[in-house]
Amino acid sequence: MSFFPASLENLIDQFAALPGIGRKSAQRLAFHVLALPEENALAFANAITEARRSVHCCKICQNLTEGEVCSICQSDRRDKTTICVVSEPRDVLSIERGHEYNGTYHVLHGVLSPMSHVGPEDIRIKELLHRVAEEDVEEVIMATNPDTEGEATAMYISRLLKPFQVKVTRLAYGIPVGSNLEFADDATLNRAIEGRTEM
């Protein structure tokens, strides 16, 4: 039951294929795009083509970049002896926002997930081992998400790193700053007690 012209249906389908966009939202977005001035609509289309064409992975840390090497790997002011391992490019943004960490990153582009058929070959583990073997790395901080798959990935990688005699750490678990003990779940609270520090 298609009451829309084919090219509009196609555009709706394209929007509906995006994550978190249902059929109704896709319709609304498609109508919005049709109502845009022609140059704005073309700018949107070009932004997609351009980003897809020019953005690729930094050959060192695998983060997204337009050059061969990303700005963090290029910077002289970053501590190259520390690598923070994250699962997605957006996690780099999250950590950078804190202005606390000054080392480099390694983006895995996924986590091990047997359920979704993602094995060690499908994420950028090989490239991390290569860096640790070749560069002068002192510490690898595992910063995957604290869920089952993130944990398993961190554990798997830390075991692979054993032979390199490098210090492997992971982000501290605990109560979020500004949060309330009352709302913390048992697992978090237990981890917070385990990981207690001296004042």
Added chain:
Amino acid sequence: MSFFPASLENLIDQFAALPGIGRKSAQRLAFHVLALPEENALAFANAITEARRSVHCCKICQNLTEGEVCSICQSDRRDKTTICVVSEPRDVLSIERGHEYNGTYHVLHGVLSPMSHVGPEDIRIKELLHRVAEEDVEEVIMATNPDTEGEATAMYISRLLKPFQVKVTRLAYGIPVGSNLEFADDATLNRAIEGRTEM
């Protein structure tokens, strides 16, 4: 504080400019597009360009179409003596879904809204008057939304149609089918009582 390559930032900006898409969602969508196979990303970009290029308004009813005249206006099986006036193309879809209405449509592409500087010249009222004057129209059904602006628009148009001696009706107000009196607001309930019909 841009940690992303320029073309990725641009794509995020483009997504964030869409209605109902916040900064975080825009990031997620942009990352999704980057992770797509190249041909899928290009297909998305082309869908935008193509839809914007080939979709325009039916010269009769102003609904979106790829041809000169839309399929409803072209059809021999539609009753051309009845015009249902709606504010947006998506409203045509809503009414068509019911398989009850067999007349034609007229899409205004907006409603009168002094607050947003939308006057009678900005929506397709002129085209409707032209149709009523030229074609053999017996009834115009006002099906704008039952909110203040939709009401005002319907009222305004019905007054303009007076001289043409055409029957002007509007959709019935009342309790939604399958709904519950308990949850109906006062205005709806009052309208439902006013508009009661004999059983």
